[in-house]
Amino acid sequence: MSEKYIIGVDGSEPSRVALAWGLARATERGASVELLHVADDSFLSESVAFLSEAQQASQQMLEAEREYAQSLGFAGEITGTAVVGHPIAEVEEASKRANLLILGAHHGSRLAGSFFGTRAVKVAAVAHCPVAVIPQTQVKPNRGIVVGVDGSEPARKAIAYAAEEADRRGLPLVAVYAWMPPLTPGLEYLWSEELVESQRTAAEEAIAIGTAGLAQRYPDLEVRREIVQSPPVAALVKAAEGAELLVVGSRGRGGISRLLLGSVSHGVLQALPCPTVITR
Known part of the structure; x- marks a missing residue:
């Protein structure tokens, strides 16, 4: 069908x-x-x-x-x-x-x-x-399909959508995980290099889990994994400059909360660096 x-x-x-x-x-x-x-x-x-x-x-x-x-x-x-x-x-x-x-x-x-x-x-x-x-402004794509990864169920659905899209088009899949150490203003000095390194390790594990199984399902798909220390919206918007498509998961739920997008998907739609798909 x-x-x-x-x-x-x-x-x-x-x-x-x-x-x-x-x-x-x-x-x-x-x-x-x-x-x-x-x-x-x-x-x-x-x-x-x-x-x-x-x-x-x-x-x-x-x-x-x-x-x-x-x-x-x-x-x-x-x-x-x-x-x-x-x-x-x-x-x-x-x-x-x-x-x-x-x-x-x-x-x-x-x-x-x-x-x-x-x-x-x-x-x-x-x-x-x-x-x-x-978006109204069209730029010649040069970067494949970009997808946001954060370990959540909405992100997993976004990855599945983006991977199928990239494989069908013969384009690389760029999986972006953005992270920031939780800082309290004035207390940045409490974050040691060990704690920051643990955050990086957690990010690496999350993006590995999020993209696991793609090689078996799509043998010819090129997957690029990018871990960025930056606010998620800024990281995705920058990564998607020149992309064929950006895919982001929605955290919509039932009741009144279904009327609200997550802050990342909301922020991406406000910036709209390229054609963007919000998955369900």
Whole structure:
């Protein structure tokens, strides 16, 4: 059974960059594509006439983006859904029927700046499938697939996703483990070289465990392990400069906490050094 990608569209330049990225990937994978446009009803009158006009406008936007997709030469299966509603809720529901949800980076939109941050951050926190967020600035990749490693279950899932991606594309997998000695301001002198060395040893063990078994599963996959003494977000953003893809695990859980990404995935999406996938 082929994969299905849902691509959020709204006619903006960031959206069209993401659309082009998603269509190229769908062509490589033989995946079907569903375009999704959501007309935000937060600012609309609840009258039937207003909602009907919003639905019509949403459908027109969808058709325009479908035509744009076809103008890019995409020859695969492509469908579309146009709805009026709350963007985050509608995208979350749509993610239940997708293998990958693809969004543009809409920094500074009217949906940004609230408690949950940007729209991509909100969606990545609630989606039921991996979410790819595509930056508007495109740089020629030269570094393979980068994945964050920290010994957690979300990180293990991210590694599995990134390894499959790297193997399929014939690219190296760069596993990055970032660590910092826990410092209390003014008490740095309490950290001896022995204690710092123990932290380094723990980091080496964690990255070894995190990447264990990849050689057996992917015999031709080149795995590079990088241990960096740096804050995790800064380390991943730097490592992913020029990368084909950055993969980070999500710590989303049930209840209200499912609306929150971990600080690392949140920080990476704010910086967005390259196309980035948040796994579930």
